[in-house]
Amino acid sequence: xxxxxxxxxxxxxxxxxxxxLPFLYSCMDNSYDLSKEIDLTxxxxxxxxxxxxxxxxxxxxxxxxxxxxxxxxDTLSSGEYLLTKSDVINSSAIEVNNFTVAxxxxxxxxxxxxxxxxxxxxxxxxxxxxxxIDVEHEYVFEAQVPAELIKMYEVDVQGGPMxxxxxxxxxGSKEAASSIDLxxxxxxxxxxxxxxxxxxVDVTANTYSFSGEELNISNSSFKKDFYIDQFNFRDRPExxxxxxxxxxVKTTSMVRMMGEVTVKGVHPARITEDIVLRPVxxxxxxxxxxxxxxxxxxxxxxxxxxxxxxxxxFLEDDDVRMDLSNPILLxxxxxxxxxxxxxxxxxxxxxxxxxxxxxxxxxGDANGKTPLLIAANGKTQIALSRLxxxxxxxxxxxxxxxxxxxxxxxxxxxxxxxxAKALQTSEHTILLGNNYMVMANYRVDLPLAFGKDLxxxxxxxxxxxxEDIEDYEIKRMLITADVNNIVPxxxxxxxxxxxxxxxxxxxxxxxVPQEVKACNADGSASVTxxxxxxxxxxxxxxxxxxxxxxxxxxxxxETIEGKPxxxxxxxxxxxxxxxxxxxxxxxxND
Numbered sequence: 001x002x003x004x005x006x007x008x009x010x011x012x013x014x015x016x017x018x019x020x021l022p023f024l025y026s027c028m029d030n031s032y033d034l035s036k037e038i039d040l041t042x043x044x045x046x047x048x049x050x051x052x053x054x055x056x057x058x059x060x061x062x063x064x065x066x067x068x069x070x071x072x073x074d075t076l077s078s079g080e081y082l083l084t085k086s087d088v089i090n091s092s093a094i095e096v097n098n099f100t101v102a103x104x105x106x107x108x109x110x111x112x113x114x115x116x117x118x119x120x121x122x123x124x125x126x127x128x129x130x131x132x133i134d135v136e137h138e139y140v141f142e143a144q145v146p147a148e149l150i151k152m153y154e155v156d157v158q159g160g161p162m163x164x165x166x167x168x169x170x171x172g173s174k175e176a177a178s179s180i181d182l183x184x185x186x187x188x189x190x191x192x193x194x195x196x197x198x199x200x201v202d203v204t205a206n207t208y209s210f211s212g213e214e215l216n217i218s219n220s221s222f223k224k225d226f227y228i229d230q231f232n233f234r235d236r237p238e239x240x241x242x243x244x245x246x247x248x249v250k251t252t253s254m255v256r257m258m259g260e261v262t263v264k265g266v267h268p269a270r271i272t273e274d275i276v277l278r279p280v281x282x283x284x285x286x287x288x289x290x291x292x293x294x295x296x297x298x299x300x301x302x303x304x305x306x307x308x309x310x311x312x313x314f315l316e317d318d319d320v321r322m323d324l325s326n327p328i329l330l331x332x333x334x335x336x337x338x339x340x341x342x343x344x345x346x347x348x349x350x351x352x353x354x355x356x357x358x359x360x361x362x363x364g365d366a367n368g369k370t371p372l373l374i375a376a377n378g379k380t381q382i383a384l385s386r387l388x389x390x391x392x393x394x395x396x397x398x399x400x401x402x403x404x405x406x407x408x409x410x411x412x413x414x415x416x417x418x419x420a421k422a423l424q425t426s427e428h429t430i431l432l433g434n435n436y437m438v439m440a441n442y443r444v445d446l447p448l449a450f451g452k453d454l455x456x457x458x459x460x461x462x463x464x465x466x467e468d469i470e471d472y473e474i475k476r477m478l479i480t481a482d483v484n485n486i487v488p489x490x491x492x493x494x495x496x497x498x499x500x501x502x503x504x505x506x507x508x509x510x511x512v513p514q515e516v517k518a519c520n521a522d523g524s525a526s527v528t529x530x531x532x533x534x535x536x537x538x539x540x541x542x543x544x545x546x547x548x549x550x551x552x553x554x555x556x557x558e559t560i561e562g563k564p565x566x567x568x569x570x571x572x573x574x575x576x577x578x579x580x581x582x583x584x585x586x587x588x589n590d
Contacts, residue, residue, distance in 0.1 A: 050579040062567035070312045079566040081448040089440035090302040096148045098433040103285040109135045113261050114275040117268035129262045136256040139190045145243050151294040152241040154232050158289035161196045161227035165282045168222040172275040178265030182210035190253035196227035292429045299420040306414040315410055317457035322407045325451050325562040329384040330443040333374045337436045339428040341374040345418045349411030361406045370398050449564035450556035463547030466500050470543045478579040479532040483516050484525040484572040488563035489554040491516040500546040507538025518560050
């Protein structure tokens with residue numbers, strides 16, 4: 001008789017507690033002795049065998065939603081659950097090639113500085129000053145530039161300043177004089193060049209004064225080097241230098257020489273032809289180092305795939321529908337270029353190699369949405385979210401109302417296809433020939449706080465019952481309980497009987513008509529009375545019962561919309577009772 005009583009206690013554990021949800025099955029405290037709750041003196045049989053099972057301890061979500069079971073699942077310090085995934089986005093190179101300004105030689109008009117005079121003796125010597133000198137010539141700045149250069153305000157020379165060599169060559173009866181005092185001459189450089197400071201150069205007026213310079217006739221010519229640091233086109237009457245359709249640029253400015261010279265030790269009677277000076281300026285060819293203006297480089301970003309393959313079990317069912325109150329996609333962009341960038345993107349959910357219908361979400365001004373602006377010379381963090389809030393401190397929050405479409409049907413992958421362009425609302429400074437790398441990272445944060453249309457599914461299997469119940473004949477069994485729930489999800493429970501091979505077992509129906517109510521709107525526990533019924537519809541089917549496939553469908557609702565799942569939320573089963581209508585028949589033959 002002792003043997004049979006022990007078997008009875010085990011039956012109630014199996015049919016009562018083990019049945020009741022994965023919460024009870026996996027989270028019961030094994031030290032809890034149910035025998036203390038059962039009156040073992042009750043007779044077996046009668047019209048209604050009913051035994052109290054007792055209460056469970058609080059069954060916390062952390063007991064069966066475990067972060068270690070998925071690389072994507074994590075908890076915040078508050079205990080709130082979230083799915084998170086981060087990685088790098090394929091970087092993009094920005095490069096604008098160098099260009100060269102061609103050499104330009106200006107052979108200016110000669111000017112007479114001394115004429116013959118036959119009315120003086122052969123040995124007559126004098127100094128002669130030639131005033132009113134004014135000659136000029138056009139300097140042409142011309143180059144083929146990269147297609148990315150739209151407009152140039154300032155152009156810096158590469159590898160040091162650009163050399164300009166000024167020569168004054170003496171022609172005519174130069175043997176009739178001893179020297180030429182150049183102190184009264186002034187050279188005016190092109191208006192759009194910035195000269196390097198050196199003796200005699202006025203960098204503000206863009207001139208050189210020949211003060212103190214004297215040309216000895218025996219040298220035949222005067223030669224001096226000057227240096228250009230920069231070409232500055234801001235003050236041109238036409239404004240900035242703009243590339244033509246063939247990517248050429250061209251502009252001109254006059255080079256001018258004005259003033260007077262004094263010819264010393266002149267023998268006028270010995271002059272057979274006018275003594276003249278020929279100014280020649282040679283602007284050396286030079287490579288350009290950097291441009292300040294407006295640049296439109298190609299910014300190509302390869303598509304990035306965010307893999308979501310390691311989902312928690314309760315999100316893998318085909319019936320799962322995610323409705324998160326505020327999913328967030330963080331984009332960290334490091335832009336090393338002195339050029340703001342506008343970013344746009346197409347986000348698509350993919351499953352089984354195909355795009356999920358209705359999952360595509362577009363962002364950015366190229367798609368007619370709020371611009372995603374990336375600052376020049378620094379790092380920008382953009383937080384795309386359903387509510388337009390919740391990004392980290394310092395991030396730019398962008399509201400994307402349809403962002404949940406991307407994950408409503410849980411994708412295996414999220415494809416991020418981005419395009420970018422340089423904003424032309426400000427000046428850019430770019431080093432030519434330099435390879436700039438625009439670096440980017442993403443982080444997907446999906447806090448498990450739900451909107452009203454969420455559906456998640458939890459599946460489990462309860463088995464190994466057959467050995468404990470095959471000696472009993474049970475036609476119908478009811479398990480009742482009051483469920484206290486502070487989880488912000490309502491739950492419906494479906495069960496399918498299985499045999500010892502794990503196959504569905506015909507002849508037994510499992511009915512759980514009641515829906516477990518979600519927590520109250522204030523987060524306090526709701527109370528739901530439920531009845532679980534097992535009915536044998538084919539003879540001897542109960543003897544083949546080895547367990548149940550359990551499917552729990554949890555849904556959100558408008559009343560508790562936006563409340564997060566937390567590891568400290570729980571279910572609690574009170575006043576549990578098992579009833580066998582018609583009594584329990586025990587086969588005592590074994």
